[in-house]
Structures are given as structure tokens and as C-alpha cells.
Amino acid sequence: MPEIRPVDKANWRALIKLDVHEAQKEFVASNLYSIAESQFGFDFEGHWDYLAFGIYDNDTPVGFLMYGLNLAHPARQAFITRLMVDEKFQGQGFGRFGMEKMLEIFRTDARVKEVGISYEPENDVARKLYANCGFAETGAMIGDEVLAVLKLR
Ligand SMILES: CC(C)(COP(=O)(O)OP(=O)(O)OC[C@H]1O[C@@H](n2cnc3c(N)ncnc32)[C@H](O)[C@@H]1OP(=O)(O)O)[C@@H](O)C(=O)NCCC(=O)NCCS
Structure with missing residues (x-):
């Protein structure tokens, strides 16, 4: 059974070894970069705490995800900032x-009204996956990435 586990002092070295296909590298930062970023969060329209997790298949690390929470944000209180599955x-x-x-976590928190995500417009696999999860493109861009949102309540 797959599960997610928070990044911690015991597993971060294994998680930074996970990598995507060469052609996908432009779509996602390295896990090393993301784990560094998660130590500090991000300041944009208030402070976002970053929470980083490994995706595991039994005890095998297979992927990585990270989301931001800014419960005081007027529009969207959660933002999915990273998702990757190792090429293998x-x-x-x-x-x-x-x-x-991630959506299960957000759904159980009544303070999260809307979730955001952004991706490169040419990332067809990600775009389709997020659309299947209910995300709708807003027409707005964040830098060179498309912004999509999911309204939970
Ligand atoms: C995007 C990514 C996380 C998807 O992870 P994954 O474990 O391979 O995806 P899944 O097996 O769960 O499949 C999800 C959907 O994508 C489809 N899919 C997966 N790989 C595909 C491929 N190479 N080509 C076409 N469709 C594909 C699946 O059919 C599935 O569709 P469904 O939900 O309609 O059944 C992974 O491809 C990845 O790490 N990509 C590089 C990093 C990246 O782009 N991250 C997102 C940044 S915004």
C-alpha cells in the first residue's frame, strides 16, 4: 500500500536521490532544492508554511510532494508546490x-476553502492529472506557469 511520510532527518537522503526523466527536469525542482525551501516556506501575500513528504510504496521511496499553507490568505489557503515520481x-x-x-488533508481542514496549483503549459501529463482531480484553469499565469484552482467549500 502506498503512503506519504513527512520528510525528516532519517529519510531526506533517500528522497534527494529520486529523480525524473531528463526531459521532465524543466518541470520540477530537485528534491534537494525543495527540501531546502521547505525549511523556510515562502513569503507572497503573507507567509506560506511548506510541508514536504515522501511518497512510499511499502518501504520504498518512489516520489515526493510538497504543499504550502497560508490559512490567512483571502483566496486560496493551500497551494500544491511540488509533485514528482521517480522515473523508475x-x-x-x-x-x-x-x-x-494532499486533497484528503485539505478536505479535513475547514479553513482550506480553495487549493491552487501551477504548472508549465506544455506539461500534458500534469495538466491532465490535475484536471482529473477537479482543478480548473483560471486563465491567470504565475510567471510562465498556468494557475489552476480547486474550490473545496
Ligand atoms: C506528473 C507525475 C507526478 C505523474 O506521476 P505518475 O505516478 O507517473 O502518474 P500516475 O501513474 O499516477 O498517472 C496519473 C495520470 O497520468 C497519466 N500518465 C502517467 N504517465 C503518463 C505518460 N507518460 N503519458 C501519458 N499519460 C500518463 C496516467 O494514465 C494517469 O491518468 P488517469 O488518472 O486518467 O488514469 C510524474 O509524471 C512526474 O514526476 N513528472 C515529472 C515532474 C512533474 O512534471 N511534476 C509536476 C510538476 S507541476
Whole structure:
């Protein structure tokens, strides 16, 4: 059974070894970068705490995800900032599992009204996956990425 586990002092070294296909590298930061970023969060329209997790298949690390929370934000209080599945484990449902796990966490928190995500317009696999999870493109861009949102309540 897949599961997600918070990044901690025991597992971060294994998680930074996960990598995507060469052609996908422009779509996602390295896990090393993301784990560094998660130590500090991000300041944009208030402060976003970043929460980072490994995706596991039994005890095998297969992917990584990270989301931001800014419960005081007027529009969207959660933002999915990273999702990757190692090249060796793609196409087996782990990306979808990671998305559903994050949405489950957000759904149980009444303070999260809307969730955001952004992606490169040419990232067809991600675009389709997020649309299947209920995300709708807003027409707005964040830098060179498309912004999509999911209204939870
Ligand atoms: C996007 C990503 C996380 C998806 O993870 P994954 O474990 O391979 O995806 P899943 O096996 O859960 O499949 C999710 C959906 O994508 C489809 N899919 C997966 N790989 C595909 C491929 N190479 N080509 C076409 N469709 C694909 C699946 O059919 C599935 O569709 P469904 O929900 O209609 O059944 C993974 O491809 C990845 O790490 N990509 C590089 C990093 C990246 O782009 N991250 C997102 C940044 S915004």
C-alpha cells in the first residue's frame, strides 16, 4: 500500500536521490532544492508554511510532494508546490495517489476553502492529472506557469 511520510532527518537522503526523466527536469525542482525551501516556506501575500513528504510504496521511496499553507490568505489557503515520481516508478498510480492524499488533508481542514496549483503549459501529463482531480484553469499565469484552482467549500 502506498503512503506519504513527512520528510525528516532519517529519510531526506533517500528522497534527494529520486529523480525524473531528463526531459521532465524543466518541470520540477530537485528534491534537494525543495527540501531546502521547505525549511523556510515562502513569503507572497503573507507567509506560506511548506510541508514536504515522501511518497512510499511499502518501504520504498518512489516520489515526493510538497504543499504550502497560508490559512490567512483571502483566496486560496493551500497551494500544491511540488509533485514528482521517480522515473523508475512513473505510470503506476503514485502521482495520482499523492494528489489524492494532499486533497484528503485539505478536505479535513475547514479553513482550506480553495487549493491552487501551477504548472508549465506544455506539461500534458500534469495538466491532465490535475484536471482529473477537479482543478480548473483560471486563465491567470504565475510567471510562465498556468494557475489552476480547486474550490473545496
Ligand atoms: C506528473 C507525475 C507526478 C505523474 O506521476 P505518475 O505516478 O507517473 O502518474 P500516475 O501513474 O499516477 O498517472 C496519473 C495520470 O497520468 C497519466 N500518465 C502517467 N504517465 C503518463 C505518460 N507518460 N503519458 C501519458 N499519460 C500518463 C496516467 O494514465 C494517469 O491518468 P488517469 O488518472 O486518467 O488514469 C510524474 O509524471 C512526474 O514526476 N513528472 C515529472 C515532474 C512533474 O512534471 N511534476 C509536476 C510538476 S507541476
